[in-house]
Amino acid sequence: MSLANAPTPLTTVLIANRGEIACRVIRTARRLGLKSVAVYSDADANARHVREADEAVRLGPAAARESYLNVEAVIDAARRTGASAIHPGYGFLSENATFVAACERAGIVFVGPPASAIAAMGDKSAAKARMDAAGVPLVPGYHGDDQSDDLLKTEAERIGYPVLLKASAGGGGKGMRVVERGAEFQAALDGCRRESRAAFGDDRMLIEKYLTQPRHVEVQVFCDGQGNGVYLFERDCSVQRRHQKVLEEAPAPGMSETLRREMGEAAVRAAKEIGYVGAGTVEFLLDADQSFFFMEMNTRLQVEHPVTEMITGEDLVEWQLRVAAGLPLPKAQNELRIVGHAFEARLYAEDPEQDFLPATGRLERFNLDLAGAGLESSRVRLDSGVEAGDEVSMHYDPMLAKLIVHGDDRDQALATLHRALAALDVSGVITNRAFLQRLAGHTAFQKAELDTRFIEHHFEALFAKPALDEPTYASAALVALEVLRNEADGGSLWARRDGWRLNGAAQVRIALTDPSHATDASSSDAIVTVLAERHAGEAWRLHVGDVTLEGQLQRLEGDAVAVTLDGHRRRLLARLDHATHGDVLVLSDVHGETRLFWRRLDAVDHGQHEVDATLTAPMHGTVVALLVEPGQPVEKGTPLMVMEAMKMEHTLNAPADGQVGSFHFAAGDTVGQGEVLLEFAADESGG
Structure with a gap:
């Protein structure tokens, strides 16, 4: 059935996003006979999604607030191009109820849930209360309106350390910290609030008990406008750094059919409770005793949705567009099956050896040699928003691509992942490719001994220098x-x-x-x-x-x-x-x-290398806060300043004992990688 003849006719879809998800939606829309419209900032004027779309409209400057987060500019682009629908991708405006309401007022179909469902889950505290009333199990925590520092600290002590501070309006790891002890609470709270204000314009916090060895298991749900709802099984997303996922797989290892059904039915119940329509993900913490707790619901398509597509054979973006056109779900629950196993590895422009600092630059090479590595195209997929020659800027999320593989079972899929990572040729920008290889090759990962602190628990092995022969x-x-x-x-x-x-x-x-x-x-x-x-x-x-x-x-x-x-x-x-x-x-x-x-x-230069008495910027970014004063003595490791890059904060510490001389930048200034941020005062002791 043509979507132009559907109950809600669709002919042109505007993709209010960038990167690999924008490219994915463009290709799916083209296959369904829809015209695609891309939007872009000045930093993305020649980006891959702009090159691939049928039409493209400039939104504004590089800063997301002035481009991809500009509701009026996106709606205006849809009007100018006659778009009948807007697909939000993930991130940016994808979970913004105000944006959905603006689409409704403009008579444009939003490819996603209604504003009421986004609002219900967008406020994490209110969502917890609603899920509690619906009988969905919750992690012990505080979700109240009183946001005073003293009250939040008191609640943290009541819950018991370690606790997890989370932005109430947040997601994607922004505005989130694990606090191990009371002495660290205030600094963590201040940092979370800064990140939350910058990312979401809202600094309210909630607190949860931090389970020490849980798994992060999420359920893919899908609902249509006729009241039907299904779950497309689960994904294990336990391997994370800074609360952002690195390796995902489906189905989750070790799941009994009973537990799978219980979690799936709870997820659909949660979605129906808020009148959900479209693709969504209900996230749970799965404890070692097989008890599970509701964390949150992402009211959008997830970055890791391809592993679900690999094991079910379904195209979730196509499902989204069909449901947005008023059509019923393509399949009922009893028609869905799990076939094989799938992994997704997220390729980031970042340096794992430097605490995962984001990296920028020009991609000199970007290629996946399937034939040379003996890989089948039906088993391996590279979802990317970049190509060789593209610039990786400081302005947006550092994810470059997703490498997705499928096998008849977990062992076969993991072997394919190893071979595909080795065949991925990326140069010009530092990436986490080698780190992904070490993760996937770790004995504990091969045995599916997973929890959300996997990288922390195995840090020494994952970052050990290999003994070269x-x-x-x-x-x-x-x-x-x-x-x-x-x-x-x-x-x-x-x-x-x-x-x-x-x-x-x-x-x-x-x-x-x-x-x-x-x-x-x-x-x-x-x-x-x-x-x-x-x-x-x-x-x-x-x-x-x-x-x-x-x-x-x-x-x-x-x-x-x-x-x-x-x-x-x-x-x-x-x-x-x-x-x-x-x-x-x-x-x-x-x-x-x-x-x-x-x-x-x-x-070889035989001269003695001298270390400059300066602190330089390890990446392109913006200065958020200066934590010390000129003339102040500092010890090695003392936090000196906070920088923000690619939507994440990074604290820069003193490389050695010394005395602060002068700062070259102030809070709010943009700096380039390698620029001198701070000079240390000369040692006047003669030592």
């Missing part, structure tokens, strides 16, 4: 030799840097070390020197310490290479990463990623 250093040296050869100018012997000699065997000494030691490559104990001697033709003899290996490198398609050492051939992805240093080699395979700074030994 001689073949790894030899492989890196072969890649470096290939780089040197490619830098030759037109084949001139005088321009070559690969150790060519007249009447002599080619010899090159290559220094290799972890990128964290790159500023002092001559004195670091972590340096490994490889002496490479040309052996015969393209073959090299490589000396790594006391070990000698016969090696050869063969270039394959793209960034793939075949490295052969003593007759053992391995296929790797090898590239230079310019996101941090120009001479960082990145080698990756199904086992993970290795990053090594390299130089010709005769090019």
Whole structure:
């Protein structure tokens, strides 16, 4: 049935969002015969969703408040293009009851629930009370109107630490802190309120008992305008950092059919209680004893919805558009089945080694080589809002893409995830790809021993520096030799840097070390020197310490290479990463990623590296607060200032003992990555 002939005719859909969800909706709308309209800010003028849409309308400047959160501008764009419906994606205006009401007044269909349902769940405190009355189990907590500091602290003590502070109007991890003890409460409350005001214009807080080993299990629900409601089973989203999900899977491991049915029916009951229509997610905490507690309901499509699509074979965006057109749900509960297992890995522009600081830059490469990795397109999906050449800015969420895989069972799906992550070629911007590989490869994750503090519990193992062996250093040296050869100018012997000699065997000494030691490559104990001697033709003899290996490198398609050492051939992805240093080699395979700074030994700077007495910005962002005064003595680790980037706050601490000199920026100023934020006063003691 054409949606133009549906009870509520749809012909043109405007997507009030950006990134991968906007691209996904555009493609689904096109398949259903609908015209698509994109909206964009100045920062996204050439973004992928703008390039793919049939039409696009500028909303305003880069700041979300002046573009994607500007209700009047979005409604005006819909009027100008004759859009019959607006799909909100997720984030921005997707759970904004005022925006839904504005769509209704303009005679435009909102692809989502009515304003009343969003309002009912948008206020987390009121939602808890309503769910309690409906018989949905709740975590012990405080959801009251009295928001005084003293009362909130008293309630936290009554509930018992640890507690979770949450923005009442929040979501997506914004305005949320775990507080372990009373001494930390006030600082955490202040930070949550700042984030909540910035993200939602509302600083009210609720407090919940923080369960120490719960799983985060959510149920996908769908309701239509005829009173029908179904659940499309559950997802486990326990692996999180800063309360934002990193790895999700469906179905949740270890779920009995009885528990699945009880949670699913409770979720549908919660949705019907508020008159819900469309796609929504009811989130639960599942304790070790299999008891579950209502957390919140996201009144929109979730980022992780593709894993549900993979195991059910249903297109949830198509369901959204059909329900918005007044059609009934495509299937009843007894027609829905789980087939196999699926994972989703979120690829973020961030540096896990630097406390997940968001990263910016230009994507030099962005590609998933399915054929080269032996992967089936029906089993692997990359949902992305970026392409090679795109800029990653500081203004929006750092998620670049979602890698979704399917298998006949969990083990097969996990094996496919490993192979797909290894085949994902991203350079130019620091990402969490290698961290995702370590997560998925961790023994506890493989055994499905999950809880919401998984990363904290396994922090040492997840961030341990891998012990590199001689073949790894030899492989890196072969890649470096290939780089040197490619830098030759037109084949001139005088321009070559690969150790060519007249009447002599080619010899090159290559220094290799972890990128964290790159500023002092001559004195670091972590340096490994490889002496490479040309052996015969393209073959090299490589000396790594006391070990000698016969090696050869063969270039394959793209960034793939075949490295052969003593007759053992391995296929790797090898590239230079310019996101941090120009001479960082990145080698990756199904086992993970290795990053090594390299130089010709005769090019190493032997000068002593001096640390500047300054604090520099680790990312592009905005200064939120200055926490110390000029002239104030500080100890190493003392919080100095707060920055905000990609909708999250980051506290910058003193790198060493010292005395504050002068700040170069004030609260509210925008700063670029690497700019000097603060100078420390000179040491006048003569030490």
